[in-house]
Amino acid sequence: MTVAPAPSAATQSLASLAKADGVRFLLATFTTLTGKPCAKLVPVEAADALEGDGVGFAGYAAGAMGQLPRDPDVVAVPDLRSYTPLTFLRPGLGLVHCDPYVEGRPYAYGPRVILRTLAERAAAEGTALVSGAELEYFLLRKDGATGELVTADRLDDAAQPCYDARGLTRMYEHLTAVSDAMVELGWGPYASDHEDGNGQFEQNFHHADVLTTADRVVTLRYIVQVLAEQRGMTATFMPKPFTDRTGNGLHLHLSLWDGERALFPRELIEDPYGMGLSPTAYAFTAGLLAHAPAMHALIAPTVNSYKRSGATTTASGATWAPREATWGGNDRTHLIRVPDAHRVELRGGDGSASSYLASAAALGAGLDGVRRNLDPGAPGATSGPALPRTLLDAVHALEEDAVMRGVLDAVDQEAGVSAYYARLKREEFYSWHNTVTSWEVDRYLTAV
Structure with a gap:
């Protein structure tokens, strides 16, 4: 595994770059x-x-x-x-x-500025975070009769549609247009697939330095949505648009580097957990686990996020969303998956997350683990902190976690970004809580 280079610093003006294209x-x-x-x-x-x-x-x-x-x-x-x-x-x-x-x-309130600040501090310590991102989304249309959002492909109704070749083929024009765009941009796309929910897809591109990847997530969401609109569809990254379907994740694959040297693979030293990882990688993983509750306020930042992570069942039989702060090998039920010795995958993020803030949270949590030489404990152990069940729980965890507050306050400790963000998300929760839903009417209208 090699580090994808960041875009070279422009030696031309913005005007000349644009005119050339x-x-x-x-x-x-x-x-x-x-x-x-x-x-x-x-x-x-x-x-x-x-x-x-x-x-x-x-x-x-x-x-x-x-x-x-x-x-x-x-x-x-x-x-x-x-x-x-x-x-x-x-x-x-x-x-x-x-x-x-x-x-x-x-x-101080700019998410990109926050991530860039943290990345520059890490670089000053000789460390760079490389990341890859998995973006999941649904392709939908409005039903002409009811106005409800339905699966854009009316034939996509299988009980287990994941990886279905026919579903991929029916969306060929859209998927290949997105892939062609990434090829043209030099991002190195390597796969498009039908995900676990009806109408759900994922398209992957090569990893890069953390700021470049965060930029590309923003750009790719825009590209996907515009191309979908051009074909009469709506592309949504909403965490859980359907009660009975798998939700949309934003999984981050993370690794630390010192220049051209990968810091995660084990180098001729004892491996206490048999994952092939270095002490740095284990400590980074431990930091992600230790700060997981507070980190969820940034990687799962909406009321709807907790409909995804709290789901108990889906039509396909699995939610693919972690419910506990656990880690392990190539096991997609964990919050932290270790696919190989070169990276760890943070699976708690969802499609509503800011790619800048989610990446900043992962960088801040992981490096805290490295600086304190934390131990993640045995793979699969359930002794870690409980994950939040609601956005309000996540906000409370954020307010109690100095490291995650420090991530939001990275640019200026006196600017009050973390307090502002917590207040913003608390009010979002209360706004939802104050709204009467059809579930309540069905449950309580004639209950007594």
Whole structure:
């Protein structure tokens, strides 16, 4: 396993890069703390100004950015390494990921800024996190008669549709268009498959440094959704859109490197758990386990997330979502799976997670384990901390975990990002709790 190189630092201007690809307009993009992608469409004629000064946004209007209407602009400053031509979606379209700044300083509430800050600190210690991401999503349509969302492929109704060759073939045009896009972008896609739920798919691409992968997750979600819309479908990454189907995960494959040297494989030393891992890898795993409850506020950040992780059954017979903070070998029931000696897979994240915050949480938790030389305990043991059963439980765990609070407060300890995020998610839970659902009407309408 070799590290996929990060995009080389641009030696050309943003304008010259865009013009060389026939790009006429650039989506200058950043995300909010809830993962919402925000952008302005900038003509290539203004690319020099975008590169030099950034482009301004009213942060409060964008969403969860820690601002009030009176606050100064959030200025999106492009990172040229993330420049991505999207001419296969629209002729002349490109995208560049941006770091939010406020009054000339990196903004503490910017998820990309948080991840970049943590990655730079790790690099200063001689460590780099390499990650790969698995994105699961459903392809749906609205039923013309009822208006309900239904599986886009009406023939996709098998009891166990996972890996079904016919279901893949019926969605050939969409899946190959997404794969072709990743080939064109140089991401190294290597598989598309039908997942466990009817209408559910997953498409994979090669690993890279953690910031590059997080950028690509944002970009790929956008590509998948636009291509689906062009075919009259809705692509959703919602964790659990159907009660009786498997939910959408965002699994992260993680490994630490020191330059070109992989730090996870065992090197001629005793292996206490027989996984082929180094002490560093075991300690990293232990950090993920120790902080798993609080980490869920970032990797499973919605009310709906806990319908996925708390599911007891699905039509296919398995949920594929971990319910306990356990680890083990090539076993997909664990929170931390060890497919081989080169990586560990964090399986608790879901499709609603910000790729930046989920990656930052994994980096912060894992490195805490390394710094404290934690022991994960025996594989398969259930003595670890219990995972949250609701978003409110996850928020409580976050508030009690100094390391995870420190992840959110990485850019500026005084900015109050962790407190703001906890309050935001607590109010999300209460908003849902205050809504009367059909389940309650069915259960209580004539109960007494």
